[in-house]
Every structure is written in C-alpha cells, then in structure tokens.
Amino acid sequence: MSAPVGLPRRRFIVDSALAGGGFALGMSLSGRALAVPAASGLAAATALGGSFGANAAGAEVTVWVVVQADDHCVIRIARSEMGQGTLTGLAQLVAEELECDWSKVKTEFPTPGQSLARKRAWGEMGTGGSRGIRTSEDYVRRGGAAARIMLMQAAANRLGVPVSELAVERGVIRHAASGRSLRYGEVCEAAARLDAPDPRSITLKKPTEWKIAGKPLKRLDTAAKLDGSKKFALDLELPGMVYAAIKDCPVFGGKVVSVDESAIAARKGVKKVVRVGDTAVAVVADTWWRARSALAALPIVWDEAGLGNRSSATIDALLKDGLDAPNAFVYRNEGDAPAAIAGAVKRIDADYATPFLAHATMEPMNATARVTADRAEAWVPTQNGEGSHASLAEATGLPLDRCEIYKCDPGGGFGRRGGNQDYVRQVALIAKQFPGVPVKLIWSREEDMAHDFYRPISQCRLSAGLDANGQLVGLQVRLSGQSINAFINPGSVADGRDERQLQGWYEKAGDAQLGYTLPNLRIEYAMRNSHVPVGPWRGVNTNQNGVYMECFLEEVARAAGADSWQFRRRLMANHPKHLAVLDAAAERAGWGKPLPAGVHRGIAQFMGYGSYSAAVAEVSIGSDGRVKVHRLVFALNCGHAVNPHQIAAQVEGSVAYGLSATFYGECTIDKGRVVESNFHDYPIMRLADMPPVETIVMPSNDFWGGVGEPTICVVGPAVLNAVFAATGKPVRSLPLRRHKLA
Amino acid sequence: MARLNVNGKMRTVEVEADTPLLWVIREQFGLTGTKYGCGVAQCGACSVHVNGEVRRSCSIPVGVLKSSDRITTIEGLSHNASHPVQRAWAEIDVPQCGYCQSGQIMAAAALLARNKRPTDADIDAAMTNICRCGTYQRIRAAVKLAAGGAKAAGGAQ
C-alpha cells in the first residue's frame, strides 16, 4: 500500500504475544478505498431502500470497519443473515475489539463482486454448517482490533502524545493527563490513512473481558421485521420488472418434450413462455399472479426419463438391500463387535428408518436478475453469495467480474440456499431472454416442495450385546441410505467411503464425535442413492444418526434394566464435555424426581457442528394417542457464547424444526416425484404444539463451536425416548404420526 | 376492476376478479409487508385484517370484497410500529428471519382486539400461523406482554 505523501506512516508497536498459528488472514487491512466502488446497478439497487454492498459513506479504517464523522461505526458482515442471528453476533465481536459505542453500530454486506475485486478481502461468505461465527471470529475480531489501534494512533498523532497514554471507551479516546478527548468520528479519516498493524501481532480480549460480546443483546435487525418495511428478495421491485413462474419436470431427471403455448396465448399480461434448460418451463408476465395462473393452464409434455416408476417402495427396497448387503464401507472397527455381540448374554437388534424431508423455508425460492450482453446482476436470498455469483456467471456465460450479486436476507435457509443455487441459474437463463429487463422469478410453494434438495433418506440396523452385569459389550451399526456428497460430486465418494453420512459417530474429537467409549464397535455405511436430489438440511446427518444412536441406546439401557441417564454416563468417562452437558440437562430437568401422573421423561445427547448438546423431554400421551411435549430442557456447550439470548433463540428454533420432523415430516415418492405439495400434506409444527424450552448455555471458553444446528439432533431422540418410556415400545421410524400410540 | 379500501385509502385496480387479495396488495399496491408462503390458507404469512378480523389474503379473491370492506395490512397497523403488539415484539426480540412476522403480528393484533387478556389456550387457538424459524415461544411471551402481562426474566438487554 502507499499512503499519500506527507501523512504519517508510523509503524505500530503492539503486543506480539499472540502470534499463534491457525490465523487465516481474511482481510486486506491496507485497503484504502474511501470512495464507493463503482458497480452498475448498485445505485438503483440501493434506491430500493435495501442496502446492497459495502458502500457506506465514511472512512474505511479496515475492511471490516467504516467510521462515520458522526461516530457511527459500520461493521461489514460477510456471512448471510437468514434469521440465525449471525449478523448481530459478528457485529458484537467486531465492536468488542473496536471499543465503539454499541448504540452507534450499523452493518452492511459487501457483495461477492466487491470481494472478488479486492482479492476476497472479506474471506468466506458461505453460511452453512453453523460456521458463520466460529470460522470467522478470529479475523473479524482482529479487523475490529486493528481499527481501534489505528484510531487510537491517529488520536495520539493529533494530540502529540504517546498512544500508551490514551484510553478508549465507547468510541471516545481520552488523554487523562491533559483531560483532552477525541471521538472516533474526529480521527477516522486520519486513521484510515495509517498503516495497519500486523493482525497477528494483536492480542485479542479474553471472554472474561468482554463487554459487548458474550452479552444477551437484542438483535440489530429487528425493527424492519415489525412493520413490513423489511425488503426480502421476494419484495424487490425494479422499474420495468417482469415476473416469472416456473415448473421443472416433476420427475427428477426428466425433461421437457413440448409445451402448447397457444393454450395461454390469449391470457392477459403474458409476455413469453420460456424454456429453462432442458428440464423446466417458465411463463413470464406483467405480474407474478398472471404468470403463475398461466403456467397452471399451460399443457406441458414431459419425458420422465424412465424414472416415473420410482416410488417410496422401490427406494425402501434399495435401502433394505443396503442393510443386508455383505459388503459396506467399514468406517470404525474397534475390537470385534460381531463376536462380542454373538457371545453376549443378551442381544438387542433393531432396524430404524427416517424419510426424505423438505426444507420448506417460509420464503419460497426466488431471485431477480437483470442480464445484458456484457453484464449480469442478481438479487438473491442466499446462504452463499459467492456460490450465487458463480452460478450467475456460469448460467450467463459472462466472466465473474462482469457479474454481481446483491445478497438479500433469506426468509429462512436451513441449508436450502447454500450449495445448490438452482434458482439463480434459472432466473439467469430466463433473464438472458429479456436483455436489460429485470426478471423476478418466484417459485410457488408447490414448486418448492417438488424441487428441494431433500434431507437424505436412510435406514439403520443396530445390534448390541449385554453381559451378565448389564454392561454394553459391543455395538454394531449398519447405515444404509443416500449420500449428499454423492449427489454433489459423485467422484468424491465413488468407492462408497463417505464419512459425512456417519456424522455423529466420528472418532476424532472436535466436530461430531461419538461421546461413548465401547470395547467393541463397528460402524458401516452402505451407500444407496436414489434419483431424488439430496442436500444439507439443518443439522444434516446428525438428525437421523442422533435418532438411530440415541433411541437404540435407550432400547439397550432398558434391556439392561438400567437408568437411561446412568447407563449413558458409564460409557462417557473419556468424553467429559459430552458428559457435562448430559449431566447439566438431567440435573436441571430433575431427572429421577417424580412427575405428574402420565408424564414421562426421555434423555439424549449427541454431537454436531463442534458443539455438545443434550436434552431431556417430558411427554404425555392422550387417550387419543396424541403426544404432548410438556417441557424440553437443553444444555449446550458451544465453546464461546457470543450472545446467549440469540443462542437460546436458535435452540428454540431447533425444537420447532426438529419436532416438525419428528411428528410430521415426510416426503414420499410416487410416480418418480414427491407426493406432498404444500403445508396441508407436509404439516409444520405450530405454536400450540411448542413446548416450553429451557436452555442452559454453558460455554467452556476453550473452543469455538456452532449454534444454529447442534441442538436439533437431540430434539427428536429426547422426545422419542420419552414416548418409549410412556408406551414401553420403541419408535423406530419417523414420522411419529404414522404410529398408533393409543 | 376492483375498488378496495386499504389502510384507509380507496384504491381502484384493474385486475381479474379471481386474483387473490394478497397479490393485489403486493403487486398492484406495492405493499410488500404481507407475504406469500403457501397460497392455500395454511401458513398465515399473508394475514391481513378485513373489517378487524384476521384473514388469509391469499385465499380471498378480490372479486368478493366490497368497497366498504376495511382492509388493513401490516403497513397500516400503526404509525412507527407503535401498536402494543409491535412494541411487545420489539421488547421480546421475537423475529428470526422475520418472513412470517407480519402475519404473526396481524394475527396477534386481531386476537387482542377481541380478547384483552387471552389465556394460553386462547393463544394456542388464535396463533396458528407457521413460523419455520420456530419463534413460537417468544411469540407467546410477546402476546402476553402486549396484553399487559409482565415480561419474563432473562430476556435480551
């Protein structure tokens, strides 16, 4: 970098105690772009009332922090905000190190195009796998700290005193000896011209020193969600905009043969019928409702690619074959589980099954694009701005630097809006046929149900052996089912060795580690892929595997005549963090204490996304077989707790999402397609069924774990184990509504 | 052609009579706070008030509405988000993604308009909108707060 001549170019002496390894520098601190980066269409985009891109007026001190003359600090957020609170949490982390006034914090999202132009100055934008905070906390905090150091140095220069004589609080820098002070807004321009300190030389605060991070602060983005003023991508309006409704071949893998455009030619407002790739047809009209109505009336002939005979029954047979197959990928093989089980005093065997599930985000898939011969722009509700960018470039054939994505806060993501940017590809292909005209593509809910990347279907065969003392001597697990990796990149798991499907059974510490130590353990996976597309779904494979493992362990504990909590505890001596959350949940729930007549408890612990989760459920079953969940107690160790209030909100959210799956969720396949089409046949849990949730957030402050996904994997098992306690019968397949419990 | 009274303003619009009120509100009047979630009266994202009653606008063809019907959308609920329900929502920090919240707030406002102190059972019966993010626990707390109840301990600062 080069600072203008005549300005201070002083090097900073900062504490170099923390030049620790593992620091990924996600920023170019030397960036001095004080002017708004030029981007065509940005002005129009910003005029819509949304804020698209990193364009705040003020002095960019580091890439993460822009300080304005009135002392407002604009914190750049690279990750997506889809309700999970990451925006507020990241801002807290930056503000903590920046030492600014929290009431003067604003945020903005750099665009993927801006990031590309500045050599990925903001690092990874993808927001999935509960990584939003845990894999960016380090560099964003350093970005905040570097800005503070530069602002203080600028003040020192202005006051002519050593920086060591200055103190800062809430964006006001004071020189105690002289009683003088300067506000951030007064020194920001000078600070922005200084050399940045080496980020590795910065010592970050300890959580015990936090004043903004770690506190249960309110979200920064609530106000616009209370009066209808928040603009989702679905709400975007641009001058001259046209609207598209789409139908992709309902049979996955099928194609369009022909459409009879004459059937809708006379309809009001219809502009064009458009082929979208080989597989889909869109109608473009002057309103979306007209486009959708015309599409519904448009006769389309499909080529079902010979897959129209696939059904839940054929897929079930495929999975059963995986359970029975002599060979499978052997992931863990410690001791000799088959022999130990064969020689056991008591043997327990069970087959479990879970279905395909749709994400059903409240905001259906949609995106807007405007494409010309040499430029493409898209407004996208995305979990992965850079993925959207790549999809737009690919679909339009334009280079990345001629494409731009304006990220809109998605109305829910849950994994649907991450790696698979199918809706961006579609809108780009449609918009290409309307050069210069903004096209808004909205999927109907029916299309959203018919073309998801579903939670993978699987079945699991588990066997265990108990000795004469009721000790678990061996456990064997055979998972059979579909692979997400195989869908994304078949080559990566061509030999069937796909550990991702075994999430939660990992041996390695730190991510989704099995919390039990067993003398004999064998875990196998038989990959069986259907034609149905699959993808990550909040919690991904910890959902199914948590049910299999924790519900089966409940069967084993009961067969041993043991207490469910104590039986687990005995297997967990080598896993103190897993044990700590289990104990915390059991103790808070009053495990073992009497309950009202008819109420039963269930317990579970499982691990995903780098965090430790446990839950206790209290459940009763009415004479009509209706299950009522009276209470759910969670304990979560996510390492560091950036905002306990938002963490609790995520735990509550995981209950609603997890219980919807446990009670209701099921996508069945018939004639090669998904049968369920809307919320009447794909029910979602509503308020009346939401149990009171108590959340113990118990950070151990020695690692950084996720929050959005970890607890969902214990929701189902805790409730199902309580149902087991109530009925004396294990529930081995989901959803629960398929079982007669009365 | 339809003549509609939306948020106290008479508006005339040239649409097919079977166009759902939701799409007239959104696409013709530009009031996008009312959301599309299912189109089949299941989710409540499209909730508005018609003559003070909460209704799912995706399933009301504009042709059945009279110009005397008073339609209120989230934008017309209050000035400056000052309705007690909106204030309670802010206090409890209810929304996650926010997509369902216009509908939730309209449902809660209609409930409290006819039932000043709803019981848990009343809230269960009235608040049937889907929230996929799962804000239900906070919605319940916020409805109670709006009804004049005390805020539970342990909330956000």
Ligand code: FES
């Ligand atoms: S959009 Fe009207 S109820 Fe769902």
Ligand code: FES
């Ligand atoms: S807040 Fe996201 S759907 Fe309710």
